[in-house]
Amino acid sequence: MALLDIRQRVGWLFMTVIVAHLILISAQVSSHRGVPLLEEAIFGAVSEVQRVATGGIGEARGAWHNYLNLRQISRENDELRQRLSQLEVALQRERALAGQTRLLQELLDFKKETPLSTTPATVIASGASPDFRTMTLDKGSSEGLAADMAVIAPAGIVGRVILPTARAAKVQLIIDRNAAAAGLVERTRAQGVVVGTGSDRMRFEYVPGTADVKTGDRVVTSGMDGIYPKGFVIGQIESIERTAGEFSAVLIRPSVNLSALEAVLVVTSASEVPKADRIAAERTKPATARPE
């Protein structure tokens, strides 16, 4: 019966016999390295198993170490991110301070150069309504500010004080639609009135049709309005339109970037101080007593 069962599985039996013979042959035959083939085959197979097992263990250990390292790196990453955020904030603060310092330095230089009595002020707010181009300064009447005082910057005219309170002041910008300043073309001394439009451009009006005005000419204050001191830059002529021999539209681009103002000077006294006397007075003052 057993022989019949075996005969019903001829394929398996055949494979078994073949493998058995191969093993038997391998046990007796040496390879070119002088090692019996069976030993070499068994060793090779076992070594592959060992290699796989060792590799698997190594992979597992590596994965575990990587996991641990990853967790540590994740923690360090979080810490570094927090540190980076703090440093970015500090850097922005330092940049802001540097920019403010540079601005104040320019303002100080301008204050020294200008022959007028001025008070520095910081812009703390801009206009609340787009129809009125105004801004708010941090100085008021307690620091000597009064209505119709001119507000200037190193680049030129900014506007005038229209509403001083004790600790703040509202300034009407030169581009406001209700603002105006007496001006003249620096090159030809042709006079006119600079009028705000409510936009970022001004009109130069009442210019005689015979006047020599060209695009690119610089327009400065003439001092005729009694508010703005003479000789400060208002802006540059950007475009000119003529109708029937007359100037129908002369547009001026302000010299001051009014949207980026941070600090200004308020002209507290329209009377000019002789520059030589001013410089002498500055030199006699102690360094700590100098105004910023």
Place this chain on the structure above:
Amino acid sequence: MRAVGALIAIALALALQTTLARFVVGGSTPIDLVLVAVVYVALTSGAASGMLAGSVAGLVQDALASDIIGIGGLAKSIVGFVVGAIGQQFIVTAAVPRLFVFMAATAAHVLLFQGLYAALGLRTFSSPWAAVATQALGNTVVGMVAFATVESLPGVFERRRLSRRPKV
């Protein structure tokens, strides 16, 4: 019963091979009686029997003759299996098919045997094709005679039995 017959056939072939081989063709016999017995068992008993017969016979033959035990056994196992399978699938009771089976089995055995030796780098054979041809011819002749002899034995015994019966 068939297993016993197969074992007897193999034992007889081994005995004849080991005793008569030196008298045939100067000692280098081109006849493999063990292989003839394996083919006979495979054709009469099937693939499994042929394979087992080839395995046992080859191993014994290897143990007695070869330096590597298993190569002859492997070759004869494969031949016995294939011949048995052919015998089960096709009708090989006529003389011509048997003749072809013997020739093909011998050729396959020689090729396997010598090929395994050559593959393992143990031995090279100078003229394998001549060996294949001569051994195939010798095995075929012996095999055909053996088949004819064995198949004729029952008739001979019957005739002798009838001839011995007392006449009334």
